[in-house]
Amino acid sequence: MSSSPLAALLALAASLLETGAEPYRVEEAVERAGKGFGCGDVQVFVTPPGLFVGIEGPGGHETGVRRVRSRSTDLGRLSSLNSIARAAERGDLTPQQCLQAIAGMQDAPAPYGLGTELLAGAVASAAYAWFIGATHLEASLAALGGAFTILVRRQTGGRFAERFFRLAASGFVVGLLGVAGHVLWRQSAGNIVAGGLVVLVPGLALTGVLRDLLAGDFLSAAAGGLEVLTVAGALAAGAALAVGAGLALGWN
Amino acid sequence: MLLSALAGAMGAFAFAVLIRVPRRDLFFAALGGLLSGFVYAAAGALGLHTIAQVLLAAVAAGALSEVLARVRRAPATVYLMPGLIPLVPGLLAYHAMYALLRGDYVSGAAIAVETIYWAAAIGVGIALVLTVSRSFQSSPPSAGKPRARREP
Numbered sequence: 001m002s003s004s005p006l007a008a009l010l011a012l013a014a015s016l017l018e019t020g021a022e023p024y025r026v027e028e029a030v031e032r033a034g035k036g037f038g039c040g041d042v043q044v045f046v047t048p049p050g051l052f053v054g055i056e057g058p059g060g061h062e063t064g065v066r067r068v069r070s071r072s073t074d075l076g077r078l079s080s081l082n083s084i085a086r087a088a089e090r091g092d093l094t095p096q097q098c099l100q101a102i103a104g105m106q107d108a109p110a111p112y113g114l115g116t117e118l119l120a121g122a123v124a125s126a127a128y129a130w131f132i133g134a135t136h137l138e139a140s141l142a143a144l145g146g147a148f149t150i151l152v153r154r155q156t157g158g159r160f161a162e163r164f165f166r167l168a169a170s171g172f173v174v175g176l177l178g179v180a181g182h183v184l185w186r187q188s189a190g191n192i193v194a195g196g197l198v199v200l201v202p203g204l205a206l207t208g209v210l211r212d213l214l215a216g217d218f219l220s221a222a223a224g225g226l227e228v229l230t231v232a233g234a235l236a237a238g239a240a241l242a243v244g245a246g247l248a249l250g251w252n
Numbered sequence: 253m254l255l256s257a258l259a260g261a262m263g264a265f266a267f268a269v270l271i272r273v274p275r276r277d278l279f280f281a282a283l284g285g286l287l288s289g290f291v292y293a294a295a296g297a298l299g300l301h302t303i304a305q306v307l308l309a310a311v312a313a314g315a316l317s318e319v320l321a322r323v324r325r326a327p328a329t330v331y332l333m334p335g336l337i338p339l340v341p342g343l344l345a346y347h348a349m350y351a352l353l354r355g356d357y358v359s360g361a362a363i364a365v366e367t368i369y370w371a372a373a374i375g376v377g378i379a380l381v382l383t384v385s386r387s388f389q390s391s392p393p394s395a396g397k398p399r400a401r402r403e404p
Contacts, residue, residue, distance in 0.1 A: 020271075020329075073271040075330045082327055112269055120269035124337065127263030131256060131289060132343045150270065190350065194342035198263075199270055201340050207332065210375040214382060236349045244353050 005037040006062045008095035009053045011102050012088070013046060014066040016081050020073040022208045023047060024215035029081075033088035037095055048223045080105050114154070121150030121199050129195030138191040141181045145174035145196020153200065164234045170200060171238025178239070179246035189246075193239050202231040253293040256338075260289020264334035273330050280320050284335020288313040292338060303373045306339055310377025313339075318385040328385075332378070341370035 009030050016026045023046040030053060034042030040056035048071065054063040084101045087093045093101065112120070125146025129139040149170040174196035178189030205228045212221035264285020265278055273281050292309040300308070313335035321328035344367040352360035 021327075073333075075268075075327070075333070076272045076274040079274060079277075079326050079330060111272055111274065116269060120266040122266075124263050124266035124270065127259045127266060128337065128340070128342065131259040131263060131338045190343055190346040194346045198337065198340055198342050199267060201342060206371060207329075207336070207375070207378055210379055211382065214379055232345070236345065239346070240349050240353055243350060247353060 003096045003099055004059070004062065005034065005039050005057050005095045006053060006055055006064050008037065008088070008098040008102075009034055009039075009042070009044075009055065010051075010064045010066050011099055012081065012085060013044065013051050013053060014068055015102050015106070016078070016085070017046060017048070017051060017068045018071055019077040019081060020071060020075065020208075021078055021081075022211050022215075023051075023220040024212060024217045026051065029085040029089075033085050033098070036089040036091045036093070037098075038091075047219055048227070076111050077105060117150050117154070118147045121146040121148075124199050125149075125195045128198040129191050132191060132194060134191035134195060135187060137185055138181060138187045139195065141177045141187070141192045142174075142195025145177045145192065146199055148173055149197065149200050164230065167200060167231060167234035168238035168241075171197060171235040171240075172242050173238075175239035175242025179242055179251065183246065183251050189243060193243070197235050197239065200231070200235060202228045205231070253290060253297060256293035257286050257290035260292075260338040261286035263337045264288075267337045268330075268334040271333055273334065277324065277326060277330050280324060281331055281334040283320070284313045284316055284331050285338055287316050288335050289338045303369055306341075306370055306373040307377045309339055310336065310374045311381055314378045314381030318381060336374060336378075339374055341367045344370060 012033055013026050013030045016029060017023065021029070026046045027044045030044045030046075031042045034044075034053075034055055041054075042056075043052075043054040045052045048068070050065065050067040052063065052065050054061065081102070084093070084098060084105070087101075088098050122143035123146075126139040126143040129142040134142065152166050152170045155166060174193055175189075177196060178192040181187035181192045182189040205224055209221050209224040209228060212218075212224060261282045262285070265282035267285075268278050268281035288309040291312040292305050295305040295308045296302075314332060317328045317330075317332035317335060320326075320331040344363060348360050348363035348367055351357075351363055
């Protein structure tokens with residue numbers, strides 16, 4: 001065997017975490033896959049920023065650590081990884097094949113192009129705006145904001161501080177659209193801002209936090225909860241800057 | 253009510269693209285938004301409290317996602333996340349921020365608490381569904397159970 005079960009389990013766990021799986025789900029999947037590889041005892045400890053896997057493998061006890069620095073939501077990949085994990089659990093994959101499957105999946109191109117994503121951002125924002133009772137003009141401005149936030153969202157990487165300011169910048173631009181809508185056309189800035197920012201709302205992280213809590217994983221829940229608060233704070237800070245400037249310049 | 257459901261479906265479909273739900277699941281992801289939008293509006297038409305509207309809609313979206321996950325053999329998240337998009341308390345959060353900006357701290361704090369209630373209602377709804385759904389699972393989750401150590 002050219003690659004150890006530990007390497008495969010670490011790769012599986014890290015990829016699952018990176019594509020948006022909740023930590024407790026990663027733990028379950030990796031424990032089961034480890035049994036499928038024939039490891040005696042599998043200990044998995046997953047937190048949002050990193051994970052540990054320890055196994056009783058062919059060469060005695062082995063432990064590995066993986067740091068996960070960026071997490072994003074990619075449900076297509078998450079689905080594929082789940083299938084890989086299940087195949088490993090059934091014993092259909094050797095560790096080598098498992099590593100190859102994960103690597104092959106990571107080389108696959110993104111399912112949707114830039115144009116599609118921008119359009120989706122615009123449509124999601126407009127639809128949400130209509131849902132909360134916005135006028136067509138408000139929904140159009142929200143759509144503009146939604147497309148812009150997707151452009152900004154595509155810039156990934158960097159430290160968290162950079163992500164924070166990217167989020168705040170999105171909030172600011174959408175806030176400006178809201179102010180413009182209010183000043184120029186007497187529209188509700190709230191509908192425009194809420195619609196424009198809806199795609200950035202940390203909804204997945206929030207439901208993940210709740211699932212972590214239910215699973216009794218308080219460490220991950222606390223980390224995830226802080227992330228939700230920080231992201232929401234960044235969006236609000238950006239929007240508040242724009243709306244506050246509008247107020248200071250005496251809108252109404 | 254129908255318009256709400258349609259807007260919900262549209263939003264869910266578009267959001268599903270953004271979180272890279274595979275093409276074959278996009279239509280089913282939109283169903284979640286359709287259902288939650290409809291339930292939210294219908295509960296409102298029945299005169300229920302906003303928080304109850306959100307709770308019921310979240311339960312509906314959660315239940316649908318668990319059913320779809322079993323039928324289509326994909327993680328429930330694929331159908332759950334898009335379905336929750338219409339329920340995001342974005343407008344409330346904006347009003348809270350706006351009140352705080354104007355120096356109206358009392359309203360700001362009150363609306364912020366309402367936003368938290370709202371988010372909690374979504375969470376409780378999903379948690380309810382998740383707990384019920386887990387009790388029907390064929391193999392119990394291995395997490396939390398002490399594992400037997402193999403002696404060397």
